[in-house]
Each structure stands twice: as C-alpha cells, then as structure tokens.
Amino acid sequence: MKDIYCLAIESSCDETSMSIIKNGIEEIETVTNTQIDIHKSFGGVVPEIASRSHIENVTIVLDELFQRSKISMSDIDIIGVTYGPGLIGSLMIGLQCAKTISLVTGKPLIPVHHIAGHIYANNLEKRLEFPLIALVVSGGHTDLVYMKEDYSFKKIGSTLDDAVGEAYDKVAKVCGLEYPGGPLVDKLSKLGRDTYDLPMPLDDDSYNFSFSGIKSAVINVIHNEMQRGNEIRVNDMCNSFQERVVSVIVKKTMRALSEYNVNNLVLAGGVAANSYLRERLEEETNKNNINFSYPKIKYCTDNAAMIGAAAYYAYQKGKIADLTLNAVAVDTLYNEE
Amino acid sequence: MISLFIDTSTKNVSISIVKDDKILSLIQEEICNEHSKYATSYVKKVIDEANIDANDLDNILVVTGPGSFTGVRIGVTIAKTYGYLINKEIIAVSSLKSLALSVSDKDIVMSVIAANKSSYYVGVYDSKYNDIICEQCVSNTRLLELIDEYNPYIVSDNFNVLGRYKFNKVNLDILKIVDYYKDKDTINYHALVPNYLKLPQALENK
Incomplete structure (x- = not known):
C-alpha cells in the first residue's frame, strides 16, 4: 500500500503546532510554538491574546516544519486539522490555514476532533489494540x-x-x-x-x-x-x-x-x-x-503529531471535509461509529 | 496581472479576482459570523469562476483591518498561507481607506467603522486619499468633534446615525481599491499581521 503522509495542524488553545505523520504511526517532524509564557502573567489563557499569537506564528511554524523535515508540500497526501473543541478564535487560525492549503493544493482536508487526537497520541508509541x-x-x-x-x-x-x-x-x-x-x-x-x-x-x-x-x-x-x-x-x-x-x-x-x-x-x-x-x-x-x-510526555500536551495520527484513521473511514468546514467550540466526538 | 482581493474585516465580505482593470469574478455578500465557514470556499469559487489556476496569482491583497478582530484574522490567515504556498508577498489594505476609495469627488472623506457600542475606527482623507489624520479608534465624543472639525462626507460599512449625522453605507469599489494599492509596498507573508488599532481587553485594563 502507498504510504500516506499527513500534514497536521493543531491550534485549539495556546499552542501553534504542525506535524508531518506517516501512515498514522510514524512522526516525521513536529514544530510547536507555545505561548505559555505570554499567558502566565494573566493566570490563564486569554483567548484574544492567544488568537493574536497564533496568527503571528502560523506561516513561520509551517515553514520551519518543511525546512526541518526536508519534505515538500508535494509529498503530502492529506491535510489533518483540529476543528474543535477549543477556543474558537484559536481554532480558526489553524483551520483557515489548513483550508487554504487544501484549496491551493487540492489535497483532501481531514477534520479531526481534538480528543480523538489525544487518544491517537498513543498510536505513535504502539499501534492501538x-x-x-x-x-x-x-x-x-x-x-x-x-x-x-x-x-x-x-x-x-x-x-x-x-x-x-x-x-x-x-x-x-x-x-x-x-x-x-x-x-x-x-x-x-x-x-x-x-x-x-x-x-x-x-x-x-x-x-x-x-x-x-x-x-x-x-x-x-x-x-x-x-x-x-x-x-x-x-x-x-x-x-x-x-x-x-x-x-x-x-x-x-x-x-x-x-x-x-x-x-x-x-x-x-x-x-x-x-x-x-x-x-x-x-x-x-x-x-x-x-x-x-x-503517551510520552511530549504527546500529552496539545500537539499536532497526535492530530496527524488520528487524521490517518479518519481518512481511512472516509471522513473528508469540504472548504466550509467550520471551527466549533464545543462538539462531541462520540457516537461517531 | 492577476490579483486576489480578500476583505473579511466587517460583515460585508468581498472576495474577487481582478485581471488588469477588469473584474473576472466577485462575491460581495453580507454574512453574519459565518466568515470562518465560507471565506475559503468563496476564494475557491472566484478562482474557478475566473477560470484561472490557484497558482496563477500575481498579487494578493487583503484587508488587514481595522474591523472585527476575528473577521480580520480570517482574511489575513488565508492571505498569509496563500502567499507562503505560491511564494508571493502580500499587499495590506486598510478597511477604512477602502471605504473612502469607494466614493469619488469628495473634498474630505471620513470612513467610520463601529468598533463596539461606544467606540469607532475612523480615518479622514483628502481628495487624493492621503491621510489627514492617522487611522485610529475613538470614542463617540471624539468622533463628533472630528466631524465638526473636518465637515467630511461620511462613509461606513453600515447605515448608522450618530447625533445629527448620517453615515452613508458604501459597497467596496474593488477595481478602484486594487488600482490604488497595486504600486504600494508589499509585505512578506511571515510578517503580515492584522492592523487591530485596539489592544485586547485583557491588556486595556492592565
């Protein structure tokens, strides 16, 4: 079977994270910009400040991912993105970025639920049974x-x-x-x-x-x-x-x-x-x-590697979104059988 | 010269493909809080309608604000990502100046966009569209003072009345905006950020 490379994007809270994952199990490269120091002085994540930071970093993280992985956009097969749940203003940045990539390159857009991502973080260690x-x-x-x-x-x-x-x-x-x-x-x-x-x-x-x-x-x-x-x-x-x-x-x-x-x-x-x-x-x-x-500690916090792992299996199940995919603050993953 | 123009800064979304001095395709629509859902699909639609390839763009123009924070970020994120993918720099367009550019033959034009219940983004321009005052966010009272001072023709993204003044709603004149901005400085996609003109509330109160 042909290898599937997923470009995954996660921006649901205060981390701008992008990753390239092969076949849902192998992490090729992940780049994450964390804003934790920005929010520390407020005692919690301030949504508007998080959104502003995401947009400042979005293409920089994307570029660094491709630089470091030595993989080019043309090698990518699918675009996985967290559409929710999370902070709307934050989700929006990763989502618009993913949709634009899908629009320009024609590659399929895979909507990933944030919690499905967390579960599939385990798949990067050992195939789920x-x-x-x-x-x-x-x-x-x-x-x-x-x-x-x-x-x-x-x-x-x-x-x-x-x-x-x-x-x-x-x-x-x-x-x-x-x-x-x-x-x-x-x-x-x-x-x-x-x-x-x-x-x-x-x-x-x-x-x-x-x-x-x-x-x-x-x-x-x-x-x-x-x-x-x-x-x-x-x-x-x-x-x-x-x-x-x-x-x-x-x-x-x-x-x-x-x-x-x-x-x-x-x-x-x-x-x-x-x-x-x-x-x-x-x-x-x-x-x-x-x-x-x-999961390893690095896969416990929000990261795009887990989104890339989940996206592969969502794709296998035929979950492909069109460009009207929207961000949702609250959404249930369940009963997706 | 093929240009993509994107404005999602207010509830009037404008997305268009312009070739030289002709509009090839245009979507101009009032949509409330659904920018996130529709903006990229509209970009796809105008590209398809213009019968060009997504990689054919020479220019990307995007309205960077001021306006709705979330709205502006949607257009700017699309422009940044698009610019990165096709390796083109971006032209940042002002929402206020776009409104002013959409009317002609006025000595002094004031553009007004409501920021919230009690403050407004405002710009004042001469007949050549040069800034008379720098674009800023002002209170009701200050806006009335500025109107009294300049006696301008007032344009806005929406019908609005403040005191005895009526704001004229205009639809963006995309051709005129693209023509005005075509020789302006471009900015690298990494460096492009929204022009908010307002701090986040959490910082305002600090």
Whole structure:
C-alpha cells in the first residue's frame, strides 16, 4: 500500500503546532510554538491574546516544519486539522490555514476532533489494540471512552462539572502556585501527606465524574485557615486532593474495563502526564493483566503529531471535509461509529 | 496581472479576482459570523469562476483591518498561507481607506467603522486619499468633534446615525481599491499581521 503522509495542524488553545505523520504511526517532524509564557502573567489563557499569537506564528511554524523535515508540500497526501473543541478564535487560525492549503493544493482536508487526537497520541508509541477503553483527562475533559475499532468512539462516562485538569489548576491557584499549576500539584503532592479531611469526588455506580465539590472544599479550607491566620500546608493539601481525585478515577476506570470485558487501556490528554495517575493505573492494570499504554510526555500536551495520527484513521473511514468546514467550540466526538 | 482581493474585516465580505482593470469574478455578500465557514470556499469559487489556476496569482491583497478582530484574522490567515504556498508577498489594505476609495469627488472623506457600542475606527482623507489624520479608534465624543472639525462626507460599512449625522453605507469599489494599492509596498507573508488599532481587553485594563 502507498504510504500516506499527513500534514497536521493543531491550534485549539495556546499552542501553534504542525506535524508531518506517516501512515498514522510514524512522526516525521513536529514544530510547536507555545505561548505559555505570554499567558502566565494573566493566570490563564486569554483567548484574544492567544488568537493574536497564533496568527503571528502560523506561516513561520509551517515553514520551519518543511525546512526541518526536508519534505515538500508535494509529498503530502492529506491535510489533518483540529476543528474543535477549543477556543474558537484559536481554532480558526489553524483551520483557515489548513483550508487554504487544501484549496491551493487540492489535497483532501481531514477534520479531526481534538480528543480523538489525544487518544491517537498513543498510536505513535504502539499501534492501538481493540477493543479498548480510553481514559481522557485534560483541562477540558474527563471522559471514559469505549472504542471497538479505529475511529469509533462511544462515551461511557464524563465529568458532570469541572474537568479534572481544570480542578487541578484551580486548586493550584488557591494554593498560590504559578500557572499552569496542575503539574505542580502532582509534584508537591509527593512531598506531603494526606492530612486534610476533604470529601471524596462522586463515587457512585456510574462512570461519571464530579470534581467541583472537592475543588470548592479545598477553596473553603484554605480561606478558613487564612482567616484564622493559620499557615496552609500546601504539600499536604496537594496530596490530600490528588489522593482522592486519582483514587476515584482509577476505581471507575478499572470497573469499566471489567464490565466491558476489555483488556486494553489507553490514557490520553494533558493530565496523562500526571505521574501519580500513571503509577496507580500501572499498578492496577498489572494486577489485572490489562495492557496499559500512555503517551510520552511530549504527546500529552496539545500537539499536532497526535492530530496527524488520528487524521490517518479518519481518512481511512472516509471522513473528508469540504472548504466550509467550520471551527466549533464545543462538539462531541462520540457516537461517531 | 492577476490579483486576489480578500476583505473579511466587517460583515460585508468581498472576495474577487481582478485581471488588469477588469473584474473576472466577485462575491460581495453580507454574512453574519459565518466568515470562518465560507471565506475559503468563496476564494475557491472566484478562482474557478475566473477560470484561472490557484497558482496563477500575481498579487494578493487583503484587508488587514481595522474591523472585527476575528473577521480580520480570517482574511489575513488565508492571505498569509496563500502567499507562503505560491511564494508571493502580500499587499495590506486598510478597511477604512477602502471605504473612502469607494466614493469619488469628495473634498474630505471620513470612513467610520463601529468598533463596539461606544467606540469607532475612523480615518479622514483628502481628495487624493492621503491621510489627514492617522487611522485610529475613538470614542463617540471624539468622533463628533472630528466631524465638526473636518465637515467630511461620511462613509461606513453600515447605515448608522450618530447625533445629527448620517453615515452613508458604501459597497467596496474593488477595481478602484486594487488600482490604488497595486504600486504600494508589499509585505512578506511571515510578517503580515492584522492592523487591530485596539489592544485586547485583557491588556486595556492592565
């Protein structure tokens, strides 16, 4: 079969990323411009500033990708692009760029859902095996997804309020940690102990999650302690929070594997970089003889390599968009069977 | 000389192919918040209608603002990417001057585009379309002062009334705009950015 080279573009939040991926499994080259330092002083991503940065960088990233990969546009077979979900103004830049490339070169435009990308980040390590359960954990998502085959997604559970990464970042913020604080919570947690009496997140028979309760509890405890003039033991707070959150996620994930009778688990999304979550899942999957894979750290955060991997399988399934493909802030990947 | 003209800076989208002094194809439409969806397909349409190849362009002109931030970014992203692909520099066109260029025989023309409820992008031009004041974003009050000062013919992208003044809506005269800009400086696609004339809100309040 002929090799398929995908030029992939991802700009859903604060990273302008482009990549060339061969046959959905092999990363040829990726160039990413991150804006993290720009947004740090605001304590979060400012959409208008993100959009302005994307447009300044869009052709520069594209050019650097071709320079570095020594591949030319004529070698490219398909254009994969994140169309959503994400920040509309940010998505728009990558999308217009991709559509223009498709318009000028006539190459097919493949719409890729951002979460499909995160799941397929695992495919760059090792070919996905089906059926599988994907645990998608990021700043915008906490989902359990069942996949019976390539590019088929069925959601079996999801967060009812805050995404797990969002809860981590908010807890980090009230603890006075620098943005983005989620990874710091994981780090400091290792130095602390589980001493704060926080409520457990939703721990019922469903596969849904809820993290706003425990997040609010952290905020309340910190405010009360501050009013009393007591010192906050930040490391202990991080540990108490992380312990409960990870326990519930691991418990529900393991139950899903058993109830759906699935032997493959993949971890995806920015919070897949969380070391404690990886460790705990590794332990449990080992015990239960489950194949567990998680992406390299560089594929956990937003990147175009994962979009290029997913685009290949979307293309195999005949998902080709015309030039009226639009960016969407909120969109469900699921029931794309 | 084949030129592609793109304006997505306001709700009136204009996309056209001009060859020398003739319009080969033109789409001029009022579309609300759907620029992202339609702009590239319109570019494809005008290219097909003009019966040229996508690689045949000699010139890319794009309106870089001021106007809707998102709208401007759509046109500019298309122009940057297109310029990169066919290795052509870009001509940056002002939305305000485009409006002024679309009327003739006036001594002083003022172009006005509403930025939000209480501020306006404004430019004032003489009969040769030279800037009398530099294009800027002003408050209601300041705009009224400028009108009193220059007593201009006022054009806008939309029908609008401010105090006792009426703004005249004009459709862009693409041929005149392309002709005016054809000898102007070009800019490399990497360096081309929107002309916002306004800071993001997050910075305004800092």
